[in-house]
Amino acid sequence: MLLQANETFWLWQLFGRLHPLFVHFPIGLLCVVLLLEILDWRGKSGRLRDGIRILVWVGAGSSVLAVIFGWLLAGEGEYSGDSLEIHRWAGIATMVLSIITAFSLRTNLFGIYRSLLFLTVFGVSFAGHYGAMLTHGDDYISSVLPSSQKYLAATTEVDFVANNSGPMSEQQIQDLNVQVRTILAHNCYSCHGEGKSKGDLRLDSRDGIMKGGENGFVVVKGHPEQSELIRRVSLPKSDKEAMPTKGKRLTEQEIKVLQYWIEKGAVWPEGKEKSIYRVAALEPRMPQVPVPTGDLVKPVDLFVNAYFVKNKIGWKPVVDDRIYIRRVYLDIIGLPPPPEKVEAFVADTRPDKRETLAKELLNRNDDYAQHWMSFWNDALRNDYSGTGYITGGRFDITKWLYRSLQVNKPYNWFVKELISPNKESEGFIKGIKWRGTINSSQRTEMQAAQNVSQVLLGLNLKCASCHDSFISDWKLEDSYAFANIFADTLLEINRCDKPTGKIAGTRILFPELGEISVNESTEKRLRQLADFLVQPKDGRLYRTVTNRIWAQLMGRGIVEPVDMMDNMPWSEDLLDWLASDFAANGYDIKKLIYTIVTSKTYQLPSTSVKEAGDIMANEYKFTGMVRRRLTAEQFTDAISFAFNPMYADTAIVTDLLPKDIKKKLPFPRAGFVKNDPFLTSLGRPNRETVSTSRTSQANLLQALELTNGNKFTETLKTGSKQWREKYPTSELLVTELYRKSLGRTPLPKEIAVAKKMLGPVPSEEGIQDLMWAIALIPEFQLIY
Known part of the structure; x- marks a missing residue:
């Protein structure tokens, strides 16, 4: 299910990444002109010459517009650095060259014209390359070349090979095992996994790897040079013993990772296989609130202060009234504040005016519902038109959702009515009945399993709906057992869309929450599932929604991505306290929003990130809400x-x-x-x-x-x-x-x-x- 960055032949990737050059079609016309000139180098076709003249002038004119709009775009502050300056001045130089080229053609100075045309096309290519670097990174083209280290290390997150001296920490062992399993999963499981064990060899478990196959051991701990696994993956593709036998070969870096892993003793966690991935606690936890200090008295701020102290981050002054009122208006009701409200708020001298404003906005029930509809429409895949509505294979939940937001329905009841639905709320778990042939993971029961687990529990079952997941410990059988709760008849397990003849039974994802009755009707099973999931002991349900609301208001979740709640939060105590406080306050989302927007933390100046990917980085440090564009x-x-x-x-x-x-x-x-x-x-x-x-x-x-x-x-x-x-x-x-x-x-x-x-x-x-x-x-x- 996951597509690796280096699965496609490098040359095709290189051609694909030249797209930015040709997407600027009018300027690209100059390239066409050069081609026509080469084809008609010694010809005297009048008709072709007329076409060339038109193309040259259109290309020159569009280069002027490109420079103007490019300068405006750069002025927005989204780009900076040497690449921007090179791109800027290369573009201006290209514009000047294209204009001079057009005038030299007009005056029939063909020698000068053709020389300038060559320079102009080179300028287009050069400026286009640096433009691509601005939007896609400095190694946009070079990263897919065979000599690129990034290409070789596309599946490697940590470079253990370059730092292979000394003992490994527990975290390094875990990271290395994730990489090894990823390499094996994407290259070896199809022939040496649960579905097929060619040569009596399985590489999807510790015991299988250490046992070896019909020809003996494949791994010799501490000795990669003696390990059959390394020998086979290192053979030329033409060798009949080379592995994998089909598809792409392992990259040089992937082989080095496997060699390093074996050299370090083929380390593998003891006990269950899933121990190599972090699994967040299911039960709730109410951490002790730190002692108030200075002007910090609210729990959110005290937990953030503890984080700041640990990471040596200082508090900045809160934003002024004009920024705060606009921020909180847009976040709570989705509209800018009226000018008279702004002036009145600025003039207000009450010390609690920000708390008062937040309460007033949250009490505007219709405005609140009208804004937050979009957030929940996205999450619950509710829309007003599109696939499924024409054929009656999809049901909206608009009226139910609006009323639920308007009356601020407690979240536990909100969830219960989604999972054990009435007529108005059944559209979420009923999914979309796609027309034509679909794969097994797209059937409505599996959609329900995927969507409920993603939205409500913050975990990804999409990969595990086709095969055992490569990014978590969820198995194909887990997905089918959960999907069977939504099914009228038990589903046959399909692995990569091929029937296995096996039935998974019926089981909730977290058995600690309860046992689903297999012989009950679908309606009763859904009622059981709803009751089990909203229990107070299901801390994961409430952490997930708390994290989503925080991310919506602050621009980044305490856990990121928000659908991967097993990832490490930047403040575990803050997340646990917010979720527990949310439950203690009657699962009231408005109170949760109030708690966040009245904190000093929310009122800190916004911050920005240099690259979009930085917001997901493991080393991310929270310093305030992330500046974001209006939706x-x-x-x-x-x-x-x-x-x-x-x-x-x-x-x-x-x-x-x-x-x-x-x-x-x-x-x-x-x-x-x-x-x-x-x-x-x-x-x-x-x-x-x-x-x-x-x-x-x-x-x-x-x-x-x-x-x-x-x-x-x-x-x-x-x-x-x-x-x-x-x-x-x-x-x-x-x-x-x-x-x-x-x-x-x-x-x-x-x-x-x-x-x-x-x-x-x-x-x-x-x-x-x-x-x-x-x-x-x-x-x-x-x-x-």
Whole structure:
């Protein structure tokens, strides 16, 4: 199920990574011109010459636009370093060369023209390469070459081979075993695993490896040079004894890892095989709250303070009132604060005004539900259109979900009604009945097992739905036993979509929680499962949701990824306390949100990461909430609130909502609009599968939609007419635009620039340009 980075032949990967060069099609036309010139080097085709002239001028013109838009993109602060500067000036040089090339062709200086054309195409290639490095890393192309160490070490997380002196720590032993098992799983299990043991050899267990096969031992501890396993994987592919016999060969680095493992005594944890992976405790735990110190009195802050002290991190001053009110408005109800609310909040001198504001927002039940619908729609794969609805093979849970959020249904009841559903909530576990031929892991019962385990328990059963997992200890039999709880008849186990003739029975993933009655009806089994999962002793259920809410508000979970709750949290005490406090307070999600947003921790200045992957890194250090972009729905609603409704016709709002709820909408909220190209470009998923996180990184599709998209352009165009009628003078219009969109008055220099854009009497075009400029600045697009 997992695709390794080096499974594809390196040359095809290299060709694939040249895509950024050709995706800039107009500039790429210059490359086409060079090809045509080579084909017609000595020819005198007038028709071809006319085509070349057009292509050269189009290519030169597009290079000018590329430089302009590239400069604007760089100004957003998302990129920096030497690669940016090289890319920037290489692009400018290419633009200049392309213009000179076009003029030399126009004046029929063919010798100069062809020389410049060669230089221009080289410039396009050079600038394109550094552009790819900016978005994909410095080794974007070189990493797939056979000589690349990254290519050789694609499956290796820790370089033990380079540091092989001295005894190994317990953590190193565990990491090494994970790597060895991963290598064996991806290359050897198909012939030497549970499903097939060719030559009477199994490599999927400690006993199997040490026992060897029909030809004797394959591993000699401490002596890789005497081990048959190393000899076989090191043979040339043409040798009949070479292993693996099919598929790709092991890389040099993978062989070195196996050699190192054997040299160190083929270390393998004693006891159960699953001991090489961390398994989080199931039961709840209420850690002792640290003693208050200074102005830190709230439990969240005291646990964070203990973490800060341990990691030598200092507390920073909390954000000012303007940042806080915008942050908490967007996080709780998904809308920017009205300007009059901002001014009143700033002027308020009460010491508890932030706590009071949080309570007020959480009590706005409809606004709260309208915002958090998107979060739960993603997680529960609930949407208003798409695959399954046309054929009746999918059921929505929109009305049930909205009502549940509106009344703040306790989470334990929320979960019970999802697993043991009524008619309105059954869509989650019923999944999607796909048309046509599907594999066994896509049947609705298996979808239910996968989705319940992922969303509610923070564990991945997708790999284990096809074969024994390579990334955890969950087995194929575990997945089928859990899926059988949702099935009307027991399912036959299919391994990699091939029937095995075996039946797994019926079993909950964590037997400590209870035993499911095999002979009961499906309805009764689901009721049992629901009762077992929501027990107070199921600490995993409540840690998982607590971690999700923290990640939504803080930009990163205490455990990351949020669907892998067996990973180590950066503060185990904080996570355990939050989950236990959540249970003690009646499984109240609003109280959990209140606890977080009124902490000093939430009020710290936002931080950023250099690379998107840094947020998942093992060495990640928490210093405050991670700065993040508005979601597709937040951005759309902010535009509707500040400038003009993006979706003016209430008829386009999903008809799955009751009429009384539709009437409460201040404007058609994006969370209730059926997905469209605009929302998709801003990151809204299609929800055919569970989606528990969205990327906060800007991308090319988003940039194109916000600069050239018809939906966004028409919204601002319509809004500019209304604003011109309402505010006839430039200064008043600029002031109100800034107050409505950013919650502040414009600075003098901003007024001066805006006036130049608008002119003495505001024009619709000028207003539209000003709205567009405000909407694209980080202050509008980001939650600071």
